[in-house]
Amino acid sequence: MKLEVDVDDLGDNGIGLDQAISERLEPHITKADFELAGEGDDAAMTLRVRFRVLESGDYDYGIHFEFIDGQSQEPAIEWVDCHMCVDARLMPVLDERTPALVAALDARAAELEREAAETSEPVDEGPSGEGSPEEGAPDAGPAPKPLTGLGIGGIVLAGLGAGGLIWGGVELSRGVVVEESRNNLRERVDHRPAGYTLIAVGSTALVTGAVLLAVDLSRQSKKRKQARERQAHFYPVLTPDGAGLGVSGKF
Structure with a gap:
């Protein structure tokens, strides 16, 4: 790029x-x-x-x-x-x-x-036009995992962010609460600052987690595509002079 x-x-x-x-x-x-x-x-x-x-x-x-x-x-x-x-x-x-x-x-x-x-164009068949490629080679290695630690961490972080948003919404809905103490005194508790803080932290965590998950999914998709391209394919080849075995792939 x-x-x-x-x-x-x-x-x-x-x-x-x-x-x-x-x-x-x-x-x-x-x-x-x-x-x-x-x-x-x-x-x-x-x-x-x-x-x-x-x-x-x-x-x-x-x-x-x-x-x-x-x-x-x-x-x-x-x-x-x-x-x-x-x-x-x-x-x-x-x-x-x-x-x-x-x-x-x-x-x-x-x-x-x-x-x-x-x-891209399809893979050409053998010279005689008979037979199609067959996957006969073992895998070049274990298939990449759908998610790595980066994506899992993104899911966890996004979940915590969603929880923070919910908790912050609850705190905002409580607003200012006046509670009576044991001595018949009233105590005023404002839940709004805590609600705003939880919403801000939760939003940041949710966005960051979503970005981490998207990056990991894209990278793993790229690795799976590269693994498929490295796989070799065998197919029979028939000619007027004899028969053989063809192989195609990237090495």
């Missing part, structure tokens, strides 16, 4: 920013098993990070994450605004969006693989 950073709309404020953004994002992309193409090389997928100046101020930017295919473009994830966007503010904004961006890259790669599989 290829990473592009477009800071043309920022003018002089964008000098050196494209390199800083690339250096920030590239380690996360390569860690997710994507190989970055060099300048001038072709790539099956291009991600562009585009900056534009907002009307609210010269240092208020809108940051767009887009997939580029020829002259067309489509959002990879939702764009984000960055106010007073100096380095100290910009880098945390990018780090916050990185998990969702990696998940979008995995989903895009899986979509491109499906499209390539649908448009």
Whole structure:
């Protein structure tokens, strides 16, 4: 894949920013098993990070994450605004969006693989036209698991987040409660701050868990596809001069 950073709309404020953004994002992309193409090389997928100046101020930017295919473009994830966007503010904004961006890259790669599989030609039969490929070779190895620890952790985290949302909703519904003590004194208890806190924590945990689960499902799907492609297939070959056994596959 290829990473592009477009800071043309920022003018002089964008000098050196494209390199800083690339250096920030590239380690996360390569860690997710994507190989970055060099300048001038072709790539099956291009991600562009585009900056534009907002009307609210010269240092208020809108940051767009887009997939580029020829002259067309489509959002990879939702764009984000960055106010007073100096380095100290910009880098945390990018780090916050990185998990969702990696998940979008995995989903895009899986979509491109499906499209390539649908448009690929069927395997040719033997020279005589008799017989079809038979799966005769043992598996190259154990099939990848549907989920790894990353996905399981995402499910657990999402479950905890959902529980936090429910608990926070209960606390908010209680509102302010006035309770009588033993000495006929009334004690005022406000449950709303705890409710807001639980909802905020629960929402974050739910979103993070869902992203982790999506990333793990995409990676495992990619591994299963690669395992199927490595499998060898044997088929009989009949010719006027004799008979034989053909084999096809990737080695």
